[in-house]
Each structure stands twice: as structure tokens, then as C-alpha cells.
Amino acid sequence: MSKPVSLQAHYDQRLKNRWRKAPFVLRFTEWKDITGTVVVIKERVSSETRAEERNLQQLGNLQDRGHLYGESLKCLIPLLKRMVEGVCDEAGVPMELQRFFNKEGLKLRDNLPLDEEAGAKLALLFRLQERLHNPDRIELLARRIMRFSREEAAYWLARTTSYGADANRWAISGLRIMLTGTSNKDDGIQRMLDKLR
Template sequence: MAKKKEPFDLAKHLAERLAKQSAKAPFLLRITQWQGAPVPVLVVKERQYRDPDEGAPGPDGQRRRARPVLIERGNLCGEPLHRCLPLLRRIVEGVTDPAGVPLELARYLTAEGMRIRGNLPLDEEAGAKLALIFRLQDRIKDLDRVELIAYRVRQFTREEAAYWLSRTTSFGPIANRWALSGLRTMLGGHTDDKGVAEMLERLRLAA
């Protein structure tokens, strides 16, 4: 008789395999909950290296090593989360460890997986794409536009995702706000635009 396969232990996998990758990953996807917000809340954080002393030398005269800082790039919860969830799973499916072995992150973007609280390691491509989706959907009430934006961001290359994320995070509050506004229109059209439903249907059929 074949040995019965043991069920996948999400908590064990998170603690034993993903935690080690999370310590160095360029982005993290945090599954959490916030007071007053629908449960769960997904938060994307980017790891950057900053010198708090602006490059001032240490006591030995050597420049101090920059320390890692996690910067929140966006969050997603409620109806926009549930509408985008299948696309988010597709985006994280390609994340692997340094040896190229898949980390099986999509298991955590399910009803069962999102009961777990913790950090999932993301590579640059998945992290930038999720950060863009989370930032762009903010303040959009039309869920068709939110889903359309998610589809189109998913089609970006790694370089495109990194470029557009930098345009919305690295040029000061005003320029960042303008970049987000322009990208929302470029990727998701305008409210009440009949082309939104048409383009969304084409992308759903092609997926």
C-alpha cells in the first residue's frame, strides 16, 4: 500500500523554509491584520540599505555599513484583495530560492493560507509587481479597473515593474502622486469608460 501523503504544513514551511529567505529578500509580503480593516491585510515592504549617519565614518575612520530598512510600499485588503487574489497567486508562483526551487508561496494566498500571520519572501519582480498593484488600486472604487490594472501589471517584465515602481516612490511626494495618477489612467482607464470592461474580458479569456 502506498504511503499516505502528509498534508502540507503551512506554519512549518513558513518557519523552517521561508523565514530564512525572508531575512535577505528584496521584498516581503506580510500577511497581517489591522484594527478597523477587513481581515486579512496584505502589505508589501521593500528592503533598502541606508546609512543613518549619511556616510559619516565610525570611530576607526571607516565608513559604516548601511543598515537594512523595510519600507512599506502598499497594502491590499477587502474586496480589491479578493478580486485580485488569482492574479497575485500567479505572480508569486515564480518565486524560488537561490537554488531555483519554488517556494510555493501561492499556497499562502488562499483562504487557509491567509489565516497564517507572517512574512513571505519575494524576489524583485514579484515584489515590484505586487507593490505597484497595491499602490495603484488605492482610492479606486471600481473593482473592474482594479482587476484590469492587476492584469496589466502582471504582464510587465521585471525591468518594467522596477522602473514604474521607482517612478512612484523615488521622486518626491508631488511627482510620485502624479506618476500614480498617470499610471492608473494608462493601465486602468477612467471611471465609466466602457473600454475597461472590454479590455478586462479580453485579458480574462487570454489568461
């Protein structure tokens, strides 16, 4: 029986440069004013210039779509693993990104490639959880987003990123209410969690 490959070796052998062309990138990093790992999601947005004419390697610029850290990150680790476990390479081989969501993986400072489905779902989750502080509402948000199809996640992400600052803010607020209710004291949160778990 072969010994499992270390996370850093797995990254170096299978993932290292894949993020450069991936539609979404998950970055494990540190910020000076935050203790611990910060997980940042970025979306590759096509540039207005004609990249194919200039024969560029990259397919656009990376735009921040949200971040996660602290208690929110800690309570979402099991669900984040499930959201990324289906990400495969071009040959359909799983990339095993869920291996990075543990104590060892969160210490690495790497960029992980994401496909459109996992990327859109994570970007939407990271955007919507920012003002939530109740762990049950954050979990409910993640579980409901996990049930979205790729198309639904992409649509709702576009509604929160593409229509100007005011419309984006309203879309985030409305979608957050639609998925998690308006109050931490709502009994419906626990009832919905019980159904989804």
C-alpha cells in the same frame, strides 16, 4: 504518496528567515481599524551607512510600498497567486508562495520573501489600486501589471516612490489612468479584460 505539508510547517521549514534578506517582503497582518487580513508589501531600501563595513546581517531598511485588504484583496486572490508562483529560492526551487493565498494562509501572520520581479509588480499594484473601487478596473490593473517585465515594473515603481511627494502622487495618478482609464463606466475596460483573460 506523501501527505502535503501544512502551511505553517512549510513556512517554518522553507521560508521562515528568508524574508530578512529578500528585496521585498509580503506581510500578512491585522490592523485595529480594519476587519480581516491586511496584506502589506515592503521594499528593502539600502541604508546610507556602509553596512558592509559594520558587517550587518540585513541589507537595508524595509519601507512600506502599499497594502491591500477587504474586497480588493478578495477579488485579486487568483491573480496574486499567479504573481508569486514564480518566486524561487537560491537553488531555483519554487517557494510555493501561492499556497498562502487561501482562507488558511491569510489567517497566518507571517512575512513572505519576494524576488525583485514579484515584489516590484505587487508593490506597484498595491500603490495604484488604493483609490480604485470598481472590481473590473482593479482586475484590469492587476492583469496589465502582470504583463510587465521585471525591468518595467521596477522602473514604474521607482517613478512612484523616488521623486518627492508631489511627483510621486502625479506618477501614481497618471499611471493609474494609463492602465485603467478614467471612468468606471468606460466600455474599454470590459473589452481589455476580455482580451487579457
